[in-house]
Amino acid sequence: MRRTTVALGLGANLGNPIEQLRLSLQLLKQIPNLKVLRVSSLYESDAQLPENAESSWNQKFLNAAVLCEVRADLSAQTLLSHIKEIELKIGRAQADRWAPRRIDIDILYWDQEPYSDLSLSIPHRQLFERPFALLPLLEVWPQLRASMPERLPHWAQAWVSEKPFQTQISSRYFWPRMVGVLNVTQDSFSDGGRYLNSDALLEQIEKLLTEGADIIDIGAESTRPQALAVSEEQELQTLDWALTEIQKFNKSLPLSLDCRRAGVVRSIIEKFDISYLNDVSGFSSPEMQDLLVKTKKRAFVMHSLTVPPRADQTLSEVKNPIDQLVGWWQRKALELKDKGAASEQLIFDPGIGFGTSKKQSLYILNHLEEMSDIKSEVMIGHSRKSYQTEYSDRPASMRDMETALMTQKMNMAYVQFLRVHDIESQKTALRAKV
Template identity: 35%
Template sequence: MVILGLGSNLGNRAIHLKRAISRLSRGSGAVLHAVRLSRIYGSPALTPTGAPAAWDLPYLNCALLGETTLEPGALLRHVQEIESSLGRQDHRRWAPRVIDIDILWWDGCEIKSDDLTIPHPEILKRPFVLEPLRDLIPDTILDSETVEAHASRAGARASVGEIAHSPDADIDVSYPTLMGILNITPNSFSDGGRFLEPETALMHARRLVEEGAGIIDVGAESTRPDGATIDPATEWARVEPVLHGLRALQGEVRSLGRRDPFQISIDSRNPSTIRSALDIGVDILNDVTGFTQPEMLEIAESTDVPLVFMHSLSIPVVKGESIPPDRDSVEFLISWAEERLAEFDRRGIKRHRLVFDPGIGFGKTAHQSWHLLEHVERFHDLEIPLLVGHSRKSFLRTVTEKPSAGRDVETLTVSRGLVEKGVEILRVHDVEGHATLVSRHHSDRLSQLDAGAAVKP
């Protein structure tokens, strides 16, 4: 049994921790099994006298316990590879970092070498390490005393605010990010026409953020079956005022003291729309054609924002078109995604920027969509985050006769399974219902953690 300590103080810290945990514990490349995750704690940066002021950025910290078959040296090399793949560049001791992963403790193992010391030599000096350890191994003896005793003493010495459990970050790290859908269209399958006016769209966006959306996904072209293609000028006329309004809303959220406000995602396959949206300042590019167009790839190369690449056979969806019935839909999509990843690699687009969306309902029969959802954990083998957009879609007709706008209960039922399978982003209409689902899971997680039960991250 081994415990890793994880920390981040650059960018969206919770997302960086979530992605590191997924890489460590999910998919065929997982190196930790039967894992338990501590609470998530906030703490100030440790910086030496004379360090640049830009280094003084607060951390989110946690610890991850699990079983491993690797030897200590091999595990060290693996976590260093994960750090690099997630975008860590500056390895100076006190410098800020996207992700930092340390081997803290290993049951029955003590090592002292130039490259690795186990237990970690700084454990007893750092409250932000002791608190997560207390969550996981309170009765373990370190230096003649229990972790519980060390943590209590360190907590008593710590100044107010030096180390604190962060419930919001705990949810952000442990559960899927909710991507709220904002359709600025007259003809989307579920809510077409409701948010076509900028004022109405921004009111809805504000509501989604208040309900718990971490991402607002803005789209102005309906991709419903046999939908009408719109020209880029029309798309931009719909999107531009809403993007400006969302940027203002981001500033408002930051002014209230939230360091990591919601992110803005632009859902478009038109290069001119994407370029203009980047000029305004969007955070995520979401391409339903999977960045297969050369010009879209050129844009991806020229920026450093995250990219959602979705599988589809045609846009808008063509009725009756699907993955060949003699092919396993999961294997088909894994093969397609691996080809896309190889193309991104050839173009120097780093994998830590990429998110895969299997495209539920886009060129899939209802049976194929259900099959993909049932086996969605297989996509963790790609070693990148997963986004699933299943909300209110037509495959749910196999379990309900309700119209699309009335399928939130069925959507939530599917989402429960996706939470358990570690999907990182859920693209949904009903943010409030999903936030309630996540909150209940979180309460159960904390109760299990207090009881010492195994808790999936």
């Protein structure tokens, strides 16, 4: 069936704009016959206002573009209907044309004949007057520069510094939520033993938060190859100590518990406020599945073949690794939902290095758009891992630059959570993406 390309513009300046843009992207992925290809950076701009506008309307917008592939049987009017449903779901209310809004989704451009009726015009009528729409569009669809050079305003050139409405790529907001790794272990592969006293622990937490971590993922069992065995009692004791110290420092800190033992998880969540569960064994045990259902907490569900990982047990080299991961996730998500978990709880982690060879890991990270059949949110944990020895000979503890290089290449349309050891280097990579 014939497929065409369409670009959508997203904008928000009311409520929590970044969360509303993230939600709109996830909902767009649910539209039948539409496949999200990639997203632009996030752009900030002044609001476009009429004369004598209310002062409360003067709030900066956060904008982005989403490039999609659509099947021929998805018409412009049908797509518009889906968009209106998404806007209503996110909370857009009827208001004056220039009023602040929780979400605004426009069809900017379509690679077919121009379309116009009373409710819709493609290309968007004001596309070439709005840098907050045109610049994100050109980022995700750069071929348009060559096809319409006579229509591009001077400010659309990359070398022009000042754009109308002070439009610029955001240095504060990023598509993925940043999950900071906090290992309170003796022998984790890159930072084992570093945070086993109160001063070092709290210093690292403060560093992660200052750099912009949205979530802290804490674990007390190393899962590297040949890791030292940790008893359930030891793991519980270490987590209890660390979380008690953290609670003294910041009681409202969003925490993820990196633990695969149901007994430990149960004891911890009875005592501490944990927002996310992170199970590297993919919630394979009935006890962990039961906790997932009963607590209703959001969960990072990781693909793994063995824990700790073994080099001789990886996905098949005969088949595309992403096809194998997609199949695994579809079966796993169905299994967990049959047990009573809600779809909204489940976040897929492809488990880079856990059942994937170095070559397979690199392929997965470079082709995330092939996971378009996965409608769930995705977490990528690629920080300092062994696949990086394919292009670096530095020790794991020094591989934040190698991690950042891969972060910069990844398709952020398919990364809702980024689990890393060093937040600032990864944010720098995302700022430099364009």
